[in-house]
């Protein structure tokens with residue numbers, strides 16, 4: 001008699017990046033974790049900005065009116081509130097624990113302004129590329145409050161499932177068909193361990209924003225982005241103060257990337273067209 005066994009390979013940590021302190025919008029202080037010279041992209045992910053400050057001067061001016069074309073922006077609020085509004089008449093507030101997955105597609109002009117004058121602003125914005133056939137799609141939004149995001153409560157671990165599915169079938173609400181994303185907001189108690197499947201065909205990284213974790217002998221302390229190597233499983237152990245982190249995974253698109261500020265297309269000609277269209281008010 002043979003017993004079918006399935007063997008899993010733990011994904012090692014390939015590289016750790018501390019990110020680059022910078023500012024964007026109207027002077028919002030942030031750390032660029034992805035999308036800088038040391039790590040321009042991790043297909044299909046183009047950028048990850050991390051903001052964490054309880055000093056209003058660091059964030060109060062927000063991101064006034066600006067365009068996007070050719071990709072998606074994913075805003076993950078840990079603490080604080082962000083008001084957004086676009087030139088298509090869509091507006092709202094992303095609140096603590098909430099998620100906004102915005103498909104810019106062929107183009108929007110929007111603003112993102114803190115809906116608070118004190119307290120902490122804490123969260124991330126992730127840029128997700130679109131494949132060529134979707135770059136000029138209609139703009140759209142997926143928005144979910146904390147209560148609409150399922151939580152898998154385990155021994156010493158809490159997994160908020162923003163997108164994709166856990167191995168136990170718990171499914172997150174956000175969709176992005178082209179990249180089959182897995183997006184988790186994970187909190188681990190002190191010394192807690194976590195094992196979770198990550199499909200082998202997804203590129204993946206973790207972004208640690210509280211405490212520290214160890215994966216395969218590499219310790220990652222806050223704030224840092226760790227690129228995960230090949231394998232089909234995530235194995236983490238939290239440090240003595242516990243940890244919070246994002247797990248971000250998605251199918252690579254495998255196309256040329258041409259980027260110019262808030263426009264991300266496949267070719268320079270498409271970028272030039274984006275500038276022309278924006279300046280002509282066609283967004």
Ligand code: MN
Pocket residue numbers: 063066068073110112
């Ligand atoms: Mn924006």
